[in-house]
Amino acid sequence: MIEVNYNELCPNKKGLDLFCGAGGLSLGFMMAGGQPVGAIDIDEDAINTYKSLFPMAQSVHLGDIEEWHPEDEIEVVDVIIGGPPCQGFSLARGTRFVDDPRNHLYKDFVRLVEHYNPQWFVMENVQGIMNIGGGVIYQQILEDFGALGFQVECRVVNMAEYGVPQLRKRAIFVGNRMGIDFQWPAKTNVKKVQKTPQHELFLPDYNSVNSALSDLPLPKGNYFSHRANAQMRGPRNRVAETEPAYTLRVRGDEFALCEEPAVSAFIPGDAPDEPRHYHLLETPLQEFYRHSAPEWIRQPAAKVVEERNTRVLTGTRKLTLRESARLQTFPDWVTFQGRRTSQAKQIGNAVPPLFGYYLFRQIFSYMD
Numbered sequence: 462m463i464e465v466n467y468n469e470l471c472p473n474k475k476g477l478d479l480f481c482g483a484g485g486l487s488l489g490f491m492m493a494g495g496q497p498v499g500a501i502d503i504d505e506d507a508i509n510t511y512k513s514l515f516p517m518a519q520s521v522h523l524g525d526i527e528e529w530h531p532e533d534e535i536e537v538v539d540v541i542i543g544g545p546p547c548q549g550f551s552l553a554r555g556t557r558f559v560d561d562p563r564n565h566l567y568k569d570f571v572r573l574v575e576h577y578n579p580q581w582f583v584m585e586n587v588q589g590i591m592n593i594g595g596g597v598i599y600q601q602i603l604e605d606f607g608a609l610g611f612q613v614e615c616r617v618v619n620m621a622e623y624g625v626p627q628l629r630k631r632a633i634f635v636g637n638r639m640g641i642d643f644q645w646p647a648k649t650n651v652k653k654v655q656k657t658p659q660h661e662l663f664l665p666d667y668n669s670v671n672s673a674l675s676d677l678p679l680p681k682g683n684y685f686s687h688r689a690n691a692q693m694r695g696p697r698n699r700v701a702e703t704e705p706a707y708t709l710r711v712r713g714d715e716f717a718l719c720e721e722p723a724v725s726a727f728i729p730g731d732a733p734d735e736p737r738h739y740h741l742l743e744t745p746l747q748e749f750y751r752h753s754a755p756e757w758i759r760q761p762a763a764k765v766v767e768e769r770n771t772r773v774l775t776g777t778r779k780l781t782l783r784e785s786a787r788l789q790t791f792p793d794w795v796t797f798q799g800r801r802t803s804q805a806k807q808i809g810n811a812v813p814p815l816f817g818y819y820l821f822r823q824i825f826s827y828m829d
Contacts, residue, residue, distance in 0.1 A: 463492070463818065467755035470496040470517070474825060477535065477577065479526060479543030479570055483510040483797060483807035485789065486542050486585065489817015491515070493825055499535045501526050506799030507807050514795060516757050526569045538577040540824065544585035544812060545570055571605045574636075581824050582606075584634040585812050588617045591632055602634065611636035614643045618816070622648040624746065625813040626668040627706040627788050635824070646823040670701040670718075672744045673787045677736045678766065680774035682718025689726055696723040706788045711809040716785075719777045732779040739763055740770040749815070750787055754794030763793075782808065790815035 474495040478487045481500035484507075491497060499520035502508050508523045515521070520534035545566040567584065574582050584602075591599050599615075606613050613636040620629040623646070635643050650666050670685045687697040687707045697707065701718065709716070717729030742748055754760060780788075782804050786795065790813045797804035 463749055463752075463815075465492045465752055465818075466494075467491065470494060471825075472496060474539050474828060475537060476540045476542055477531070477538045477573065477579075478511075479541065479573060480545055480566070481511055481543060482507045482810045484514050485791070485811030485814050486544070486583070486817050487511070487515060487518075488791070488795070488814040489812070489819075490540070490542060490821045492814060492818040493821035495540065495821055495825070498538065499531055501529050501531075504803075504807075506797075506803040507810075509798040510796075510807060513798065526566065529569075531573075532576060535577075538579045539581070539828070540821075541570070541574050541577060541579045541582040542584075543570060567602060568605075571609070574606070574611070575609050578609075578638070580637060580639065580828060582611070582634075582636045583820065583824070584636075586632050586634075588630050588632045591615070591617065606634075606636050610638045612638070612640055612642075614645075616645060618645075620813050620816050621667040621705050622650050623813075623816045623819050624649045624668055625705075625788075625790050625815055626670055626673040626746065627709060627813070628667075629708045629813065631812070633820070635820075637827070639827075641827055643827070644823070646819040649819065667705045668744070668746050669703050670699070670706050670788070672746055673750075674784050675743050675770055676740045676747045677784065678738055678740060678770060678772075679733055679736055679781065679784070680718075680772045680778070681770065682720065682774045682778070684719040684722050686717050686719045686723035686727070686729075686777070688715050688717070688723075688729075696725075696727060698722040709785060709788055709809045711806045714779055717777050717779055718774055720774050723777070727777060729777040729779045732781050735781050735783055737763070739765045740768060741765070743769070749790075750793045752792060752794075754792070758794050760794060785809070789813050 471494045475498045476490045476495045478500040481487060481502045487497045497515045497518045499518055500511055501522040505523055508521060512521050520531050522529055570584060603613055613634055615634045617630055618633050620627060671681055675681055682701050684698045685701045685706050689696045785808045789808055789811050797807050
């Protein structure tokens with residue numbers, strides 16, 4: 462079980478978060494013991510969320526990163542983290558353009574790495590960044606950081622292999638200027654092989670949708686379903702009890718919990734009210750969601766009902782924001798600012814904090 466102590470942040474592990482969003486990567490950084498000192502994003506609601514979660518960060522800026530020069534407010538940065546906007550890189554867009562101006566926002570990431578010369582950096586993006594334009598952007602990223610003296614490792618990571626109840630694959634760049642051969646953190650959830658006299662079964666040992674949600678006082682779905690879009694002939698379904706969710710998107714209404722597998726162009730029912738108490742714990746993942754909030758977060762203690770949640774969904778329904786946040790591994794003490802659509806966008810854009818925790822714990826082991 463992960464043990465988090467937010468009151469013992471290390472002053473020698475200061476992090477600057479670029480394109481921070483709601484702060485999923487910063488939260489993983491802080492859970493591992495790092496101290497966020499600054500961040501920037503162009504989304505006002507996301508910045509308001511970030512400020513509420515990380516009051517120790519002395520420079521949190523709303524605006525265009527190309528016009529941001531934080532050196533007057535932040536003197537030392539040990540780790541620079543963040544994810545440049547991925548719309549130009551995404552595999553889901555059908556047509557991709559190497560000259561899309563959004564593909565070059567990482568240059569500002571490089572600019573700030575050059576200025577602060579941190580020990581480490583971590584940059585996240587969609588896996589399409591590896592092959593867009595035949596690998597032109599990928600090679601340019603390696604050359605840019607290499608020219609600054611950084612040794613860079615890149616891997617497409619399936620977040621489900623680090624406990625996230627969601628099959629979410631992202632390209633993760635990790636660079637350091639000490640010449641360290643970085644070893645990726647050990648996977649916590651790997652595939653198991655079940656042998657029978659006739660054949661071998663490869664069973665993914667991933668956290669499922671229900672392993673994340675079943676202690677909430679809401680009707681449990683038998684299936685986690687993804688509505689059809691222009692690239693799909695029909696909806697997709699996963700068994701909620703045994704399989705993880707699909708990759709969460711910015712729009713929260715693309716996904717639903719269902720009694721039966723979704724067919725045709727189904728329209729899910731409305732989301733229930735946000736849960737205000739808990740049923741008994743059923744999984745270690747649920748215990749992680751319910752761990753104590755930092756001392757600067759003021760929230761009433763949630764009531765626990767001394768019984769298991771046995772309610773089963775009839776029909777279909779959308780996810781609540783708390784359920785979406787859990788599928789991204791945000792602890793329950795995290796709240797998001799803005800209207801519901803803005804909160805769903807912040808959740809869908811985030812890097813799962815649980816993966817960030819494992820990644821930065823590994824990086825900090827080299828720094829220690």
